[in-house]
Amino acid sequence: MSNQSEWDLEIIQDFITESNEHLSKIELDCLGLENDPSNMELLNNLFRSFHTIKGMAGFIEENTILEISHSTETLLDFFRRGGKNVSPSIIDLILMSADIIKHTCSLLTEWERICITPEVTEHLSNLSEWVNLLKCSEKAEPEAIHLGEIMIQEGKLSEEELLLLLKKQKESSEPRFLGQLAVLEGKATPKQVVESLRKQEVIRGDVKRTENIISSTMRISSDKVDSLVDMMGELLILQAVLEQEAKKRFVSDDIFMQNFVRNVRITKRLQDYAMSLRMISLKPLLQRAQRIGRDTAKALNKQVDVVIGGDETEADRNVTEKLAEPLMHLVRNCVGHGIENTESRVMAGKPEAGQINIRAFTRRGHVYIEISDDGQGIDHDKVYRKAVEKKLIESSKNLSKDECLDLIFLPGFTTAKEVDAVSGRGVGLDVVKTEIAKLGGKVELKTEINKGTTFTLKLPVNLAVISGTIVGIGDNFYIIPTLCIRKIAKVSIEDWVTIKGMRRMVRQGKDLFSLIPIDKILELETNPENLIVVVEQDGKTAAIPVDEVKERRDIVVKSLNGEFRELGYVSGATILGDGRVSLILDIENLVRMGGEKNDNNSFGL
Amino acid sequence: MITTASGCKYLIFALGNEEFGLPIQRVKEIIGMLTITRVPKTLGFVKGVINLRGKIIPVMDLRLKFGLDEKQYDERTCLIVVEIAGYSKLIALAVDSVSEVLSIQSAEIEAPPDFASQGESGFLRGMGKVKDRVLLLLDVDGVINNQDLVNLKKNIDIGGEIHVQQTEA
Numbered sequence: 001m002s003n004q005s006e007w008d009l010e011i012i013q014d015f016i017t018e019s020n021e022h023l024s025k026i027e028l029d030c031l032g033l034e035n036d037p038s039n040m041e042l043l044n045n046l047f048r049s050f051h052t053i054k055g056m057a058g059f060i061e062e063n064t065i066l067e068i069s070h071s072t073e074t075l076l077d078f079f080r081r082g083g084k085n086v087s088p089s090i091i092d093l094i095l096m097s098a099d100i101i102k103h104t105c106s107l108l109t110e111w112e113r114i115c116i117t118p119e120v121t122e123h124l125s126n127l128s129e130w131v132n133l134l135k136c137s138e139k140a141e142p143e144a145i146h147l148g149e150i151m152i153q154e155g156k157l158s159e160e161e162l163l164l165l166l167k168k169q170k171e172s173s174e175p176r177f178l179g180q181l182a183v184l185e186g187k188a189t190p191k192q193v194v195e196s197l198r199k200q201e202v203i204r205g206d207v208k209r210t211e212n213i214i215s216s217t218m219r220i221s222s223d224k225v226d227s228l229v230d231m232m233g234e235l236l237i238l239q240a241v242l243e244q245e246a247k248k249r250f251v252s253d254d255i256f257m258q259n260f261v262r263n264v265r266i267t268k269r270l271q272d273y274a275m276s277l278r279m280i281s282l283k284p285l286l287q288r289a290q291r292i293g294r295d296t297a298k299a300l301n302k303q304v305d306v307v308i309g310g311d312e313t314e315a316d317r318n319v320t321e322k323l324a325e326p327l328m329h330l331v332r333n334c335v336g337h338g339i340e341n342t343e344s345r346v347m348a349g350k351p352e353a354g355q356i357n358i359r360a361f362t363r364r365g366h367v368y369i370e371i372s373d374d375g376q377g378i379d380h381d382k383v384y385r386k387a388v389e390k391k392l393i394e395s396s397k398n399l400s401k402d403e404c405l406d407l408i409f410l411p412g413f414t415t416a417k418e419v420d421a422v423s424g425r426g427v428g429l430d431v432v433k434t435e436i437a438k439l440g441g442k443v444e445l446k447t448e449i450n451k452g453t454t455f456t457l458k459l460p461v462n463l464a465v466i467s468g469t470i471v472g473i474g475d476n477f478y479i480i481p482t483l484c485i486r487k488i489a490k491v492s493i494e495d496w497v498t499i500k501g502m503r504r505m506v507r508q509g510k511d512l513f514s515l516i517p518i519d520k521i522l523e524l525e526t527n528p529e530n531l532i533v534v535v536e537q538d539g540k541t542a543a544i545p546v547d548e549v550k551e552r553r554d555i556v557v558k559s560l561n562g563e564f565r566e567l568g569y570v571s572g573a574t575i576l577g578d579g580r581v582s583l584i585l586d587i588e589n590l591v592r593m594g595g596e597k598n599d600n601n602s603f604g605l
Numbered sequence: 606m607i608t609t610a611s612g613c614k615y616l617i618f619a620l621g622n623e624e625f626g627l628p629i630q631r632v633k634e635i636i637g638m639l640t641i642t643r644v645p646k647t648l649g650f651v652k653g654v655i656n657l658r659g660k661i662i663p664v665m666d667l668r669l670k671f672g673l674d675e676k677q678y679d680e681r682t683c684l685i686v687v688e689i690a691g692y693s694k695l696i697a698l699a700v701d702s703v704s705e706v707l708s709i710q711s712a713e714i715e716a717p718p719d720f721a722s723q724g725e726s727g728f729l730r731g732m733g734k735v736k737d738r739v740l741l742l743l744d745v746d747g748v749i750n751n752q753d754l755v756n757l758k759k760n761i762d763i764g765g766e767i768h769v770q771q772t773e774a
Contacts (some may be wrong), residue, residue, distance in 0.1 A: 583642065
């Protein structure tokens with residue numbers, strides 16, 4: 001495999017992409033089949049998927065995959081033709097095949113020499129053993145494909161009648177279907193024919209329909225889509241510059257302005273389309289989570305039903321990709337820690353099988369994924385004691401219930417007594433939290449002892465365009481994400497609350513908001529004092545004094561050079577209508593650093 | 606490297622009374638001054654960020670970087686946009702003025718004086734002597750990678766004392 005030309009590489013890439021699509025479909029179908037073992041359609045799907053993989057593997061001469069898919073296909077064929085129900089052990093076998101193929105695919109890109117490992121050999125012999133077993137038990141049932149045969153099998157037609165009909169069909173001047181003839185000749189009712197046709201369709205596998213679905217989508221390299229989105233961003237920025245210039249030169253009913261406004265509208269739609277190209281369904285992700293949940297439960301000998309919902313939800317590809325690891329981790333965590341073993345569940349009066357719900361939905365520019373279990377919940381006292389024991393916190397600290405629970409996100413925290421394959425290594429929830437935070441999202445936790453636990457992941461739908469409010473502070477304009485703004489208010493001198501000579505809070509009617517010391521953060525000489533923007537982040541509020549609020553518009557988020565990334569007050573930048581760069585304030589960080597508690601201000605002022 | 610038989614081309618610019626040279630192949634473009642957006646809480650020589658045709662890139666003031674006095678930007682002030690090695694990212698260097706591109710033979714280049722090879726002056730590649738001029742030839746990576754790129758920021762400790770973070774180069 002040393003002299004791989006680029007052409008080969010491309011073919012291999014295509015193979016991997018396509019295989020992965022089929023593999024995720026296989027997983028889904030397997031899980032479906034496990035719940036509904038008599039579902040012929042799923043069985044057919046599985047058969048076809050393996051068949052396709054086999055064909056492709058033959059083309060690129062990848063023998064491991066070829067053999068595995070061939071043997072699995074043979075196995076499936078027995079069930080398919082025999083119309084038999086598939087047992088869970090067979091499902092395991094099929095999933096195992098999928099895993100091996102997936103693993104082999106991942107090696108393909110690295111040009112590693114693929115050899116048939118003992119694992120593969122063992123699996124292959126398992127498969128052939130099953131096939132032999134089935135062969136023995138199988139009575140030679142002919143494959144019923146023709147409609148006539150089906151109708152005979154179902155007792156709707158006698159063999160003589162069928163022969164007669166076939167003869168007529170041949171002699172007839174105009175081409176007719178057998179079903180039509182049967183109805184015309186009064187041998188069967190239309191309803192009977194339709195029933196038999198359905199059955200035939202299932203047996204044949206409705207290949208045609210699948211082909212139609214495939215042809216309505218196309219595969220584009222993600223680089224192209226990314227460039228398109230980037231270019232759209234540039235276009236929006238340029239348009240904002242033009243708009244500012246045009247407003248100076250033309251009156252609003254000038255023909256130029258009218259056309260310009262139309263242009264703006266078209267660009268906006270174009271932008272939406274471009275963004276939607278990068279939106280991908282969360283379905284594969286949720287399915288993977290479901291699979292992980294199932295496997296983990298098996299490994300731990302627990303009974304767990306994993307139900308997924310909202311799989312039509314979409315999110316930016318970049319978000320979805322990075323979401324996988326944290327999500328898998330949480331699911332494993334739920335199965336491992338959340339769900340009790342069967343005896344404890346029965347004792348607690350719960351159904352034997354634990355239930356894990358994974359639900360995705362969109363709300364106000366964010367994607368939410370909820371992972372909830374009906375397990376034992378998290379005891380905040382236990383968490384607290386554990387954290388003290390592990391010396392993660394000092395024992396003297398007085399923490400609220402929620403603060404105790406937050407401790408499980410600390411690095412090195414684990415309550416499992418022993419290290420096992422599933423969980424308990426103490427790396428985990430802290431990684432989940434940081435990964436999600438990197439995406440600009442956050443993890444929330446709700447738990448009730450003996451009722452269950454819900455983790456909620458909250459993420460931005462896309463990372464490229466947000467609605468921003470432009471505010472003037474000092475001599476610069478800054479952006480506050482509009483979704484964070486609760487209100488904008490005028491304040492007078494007597495509204496300020498001064499502590500030790502420093503303005504620390506601002507009064508608004510009955511409310512008192514702690515103040516983010518924006519003058520210190522932005523190194524300003526003076527602090528604006530007439531206008532505040534009250535921002536809210538996860539239920540915590542704080543006020544930012546500003547000099548002016550300019551306008552609200554969709555802004556294109558540009559990440560700052562890596563070197564600036566650790567500036568706590570800024571999350572990115574954008575380019576304003578006048579071509580100047582404007583910094584986007586990181587409200588979450590600002591609120592966290594400055595606004596959370598009035599008495600325990602971490603600014604140390 | 607665009608090397609002639611025995612030398613290399615340098616973009617010559619001025620800071621105060623001194624003339625400096627940057628290897629031309631590292632220079633992406635030269636532009637006039639643009640509006641700079643200040644980024645608070647960064648080191649003094651980081652002037653902020655500019656919009657270079659839709660790209661947001663940082664601006665470093667070479668005067669301040671080399672410990673010279675600050676000078677008001679005027680119509681002669683130029684931004685030299687260079688690529689940061691290995692990052693495929695750009696950074697703009699603000700200089701007093703840009704004069705010419707000179708081909709300097711390697712015979713005309715002397716090693717930097719010993720006192721300059723350490724610490725602050727580690728970004729000198731050599732001294733070019735062309736006729737009666739002395740040109741300080743800069744090592745681009747020495748200038749921008751020396752310590753500051755990972756460290757354009759001051760330690761964030763809002764409201765408290767400002768610590769300048771120093772990492773080993």
